[in-house]
Amino acid sequence: MLALGFACLIFAIAALTVQIASNGLANYRCRPNRRRIKPDQCPPITLVRPLCGLEHFTRETLRSTFTIDYPRYEILFCVAGDADPILPLVRAVMAEHPGRDARLLIGEDALGANPKLNNMAKGYRHSSFEHIVFVDSNVFTPPDYLNQLAGALQAGAGMATAPPVGLAPHGFWAELECAFLNSYQARMQYSVDTLGRGFAQGKTLFFRRADLDHGGLAQLASEPAEDAAATKMMQAKRRRIRLVGPFPQLIGPRSASQVWKRQVRWARLRRASFPQFFAPELLAGALPPFVALLAGLHMLGLASPLAAAAFLALWYAPELLLLRVAGWPRSLSALLLRDMLLPVVFVYGCAGSSFEWHGNRMTTVRPATTRPRLARIHPKLLWARLASRNPFA
Numbered sequence: 001m002l003a004l005g006f007a008c009l010i011f012a013i014a015a016l017t018v019q020i021a022s023n024g025l026a027n028y029r030c031r032p033n034r035r036r037i038k039p040d041q042c043p044p045i046t047l048v049r050p051l052c053g054l055e056h057f058t059r060e061t062l063r064s065t066f067t068i069d070y071p072r073y074e075i076l077f078c079v080a081g082d083a084d085p086i087l088p089l090v091r092a093v094m095a096e097h098p099g100r101d102a103r104l105l106i107g108e109d110a111l112g113a114n115p116k117l118n119n120m121a122k123g124y125r126h127s128s129f130e131h132i133v134f135v136d137s138n139v140f141t142p143p144d145y146l147n148q149l150a151g152a153l154q155a156g157a158g159m160a161t162a163p164p165v166g167l168a169p170h171g172f173w174a175e176l177e178c179a180f181l182n183s184y185q186a187r188m189q190y191s192v193d194t195l196g197r198g199f200a201q202g203k204t205l206f207f208r209r210a211d212l213d214h215g216g217l218a219q220l221a222s223e224p225a226e227d228a229a230a231t232k233m234m235q236a237k238r239r240r241i242r243l244v245g246p247f248p249q250l251i252g253p254r255s256a257s258q259v260w261k262r263q264v265r266w267a268r269l270r271r272a273s274f275p276q277f278f279a280p281e282l283l284a285g286a287l288p289p290f291v292a293l294l295a296g297l298h299m300l301g302l303a304s305p306l307a308a309a310a311f312l313a314l315w316y317a318p319e320l321l322l323l324r325v326a327g328w329p330r331s332l333s334a335l336l337l338r339d340m341l342l343p344v345v346f347v348y349g350c351a352g353s354s355f356e357w358h359g360n361r362m363t364t365v366r367p368a369t370t371r372p373r374l375a376r377i378h379p380k381l382l383w384a385r386l387a388s389r390n391p392f393a
Contacts (some may be wrong), residue, residue, distance in 0.1 A: 005299030008292040015289035016314060022191040023183070023318035029190040030165075030246060030326040039150040043131050044072040047146070048123030050116050051079050051086050051137045056252030057168070059089060061140050066097040069143040070150075075102035076123040080115065082106050086137075112221030116202075124217055133206040134226075139164055140248040148244040149206040158239020159230060160206040161198075163189045164249035169329050174254040179334040180263060182326075183319045184285075184342075186246055198241040200234070202227035203249070211237070228273035263341070267349025282346050285339035286315050 028034075049065060065075055077090050087104075094102050109121040120134050133149055135141060152160035163186040166178035189201065202225060211233075223229035234241050271278040282288070293311050297303045316335060323330040 001299045005296045008296030008299065012289040012293035012296065012311065015283070015292075016311065019286075019315055020318050022187055023322045025191040025194045026183075026187040027318075027322045027325055029194060029243075030186070030322070032327055038147060039154045041154065042071045042147070042150055044074075044129040045070065045131045045133060045146055045150070046074050046076060046123070046127035046129045048076045048078060048120050048127065048132060048134045049137060050120040050123070050134070051077055051090065052084065052116070052119065054085050054089065055138055056170075057140070057250035058086065058137065059093065060250060061138055062090065062093045063096070064141045066093070066100050066102070067143060068141055068145050070146040073101075073146055074128055075100065076126060077102070077104045078119050078123045079104065079106050080108045080119045111218060114221060114224065114226060117220055117226045121217060124212065127209070130209045131206070132209060132212070133204065135205075136164075136203045138249050139203050140167075140250055142247065145247065149204070152242040152244050153206065153208065156240065157242035158208075158211060158234045158237060159200065159241050160204075160244055161200045161227070161230075161241060162204040162243060162245030162247050163201040164203045165246040165326070165328055166251045167248045167329065169251045170253040172331070172334065173256050173259050174251045175329055175331040175334040176256075176337055177251055177254050177259045177262070178329045179331065179338040180259070181249070182328045183323055183335070184338060187319075187322065190243060190246075193241075193243040196240075198243050200227040200230040200241055201243075202230075204245070204247065205230055211239075223273050225269045225273060228269065232273075263345045264348045267345050268353060271349050272353070278349070281349075282343065284346070285342035286312065286336075287339050287343060290315075 047065065047068075049062075077094075079087060079090070087106075090104055094100075094104065103126070105122050105126060107122060108115070108118040109125075111118050111121050123134070124132060131150070131153070133146070148162075149160045164181060165186055166174075166181040169175045169178050189199070192198065205227065207230075219233050220226040220229045223232065231241065267278070267281070270281075290308070290311060294303070294308060297307060316332065319335060320330060320332070322328075
């Protein structure tokens with residue numbers, strides 16, 4: 001029991017150390033007055049924005065596309081069908097900026113099961129420039145958006161990307177979504193990037209055309225999510241992925257069901273594409289180390305309410321400091337609920353493969369045609385085939 005008690009305490013202390021260190025790294029990366037990389041050269045850029053349906057701040061995010069401070073860029077709005085309710089708004093916003101190089105493209109290419117990739121593929125085909133950024137419809141693009149991306153590629157990266165941070169939440173459930181997005185997901189992504197292990201986030205994907213020509217765009221359909229495929233593509237090329245931003249995602253109102261479904265969808269996508277990194281999420285959040293702390297203190301005969309309170313204070317103080325310094329929404333009750341939900345999200349992420357995205361029923365299971373052929377042969381049959389051959393013929 002003593003050994004198990006010490007093991008529980010070691011785990012709790014290790015988790016607390018990671019919590020404090022990751023918040024410190026994210027604090028350094030996400031402070032508003034941080035010096036940004038400015039490009040020496042500003043190549044022309046094609047900005048591809050796939051759109052689907054209306055959200056609470058759609059007009060504001062569309063308008064932000066036209067207020068980017070960059071010498072030369074074109075805007076390609078991509079909509080899958082001519083019945084989408086966003087079309088009148090897109091045309092209205094484009095009419096507000098007649099001097100901008102902006103086009104609306106309708107239709108989709110059948111690259112794979114990912115409807116967003118099928119929608120934005122035509123933007124790649126119609127792009128005029130060698131540098132292309134795909135940015136989601138709900139990302140608010142600040143004036144220095146393209147300068148940050150161009151500066152990141154100039155610094156030697158193969159791709160630049162950025163996680164979103166939730167702003168302007170309306171109601172508690174929207175604050176809970178911000179708790180997942182900001183001081184959990186964005187914090188961990190910036191911490192990992194600071195240590196040189198950056199990975200792509202599908203809200204912003206910035207490439208050179210040379211990395212997408214000759215089948216690169218089709219490779220983005222090799223995974224259920226295009227950002228996971230982009231990460232693996234860059235890793236295969238031994239090219240670094242650099243994080244810029246973060247850039248705002250205006251949340252607005254959310255329901256409990258919307259937040260839950262979104263978190264389960266992302267969990268299932270992470271499990272499908274990066275199972276080795278998804279597995280440790282079982283221990284994410286404050287709940288597992290807090291339970292381990294209580295168990296360890298009990299086994300060692302040192303149970304103390306003061307120790308438990310001190311642990312929670314040390315756990316959440318760095319996170320609240322990060323939220324304050326970065327200027328992100330702060331809700332301690334949302335942070336507590338998020339950490340209680342994280343193990344449940346993990347279980348549901350493992351329990352199924354299907355999810356819904358903008359009304360499209362999708363799955364993380366790859367089509368059988370993409371699997372290796374030998375994987376469908378029964379082991380006994382495979383052995384019989386190999387044994388029947390004469391290796392000396």
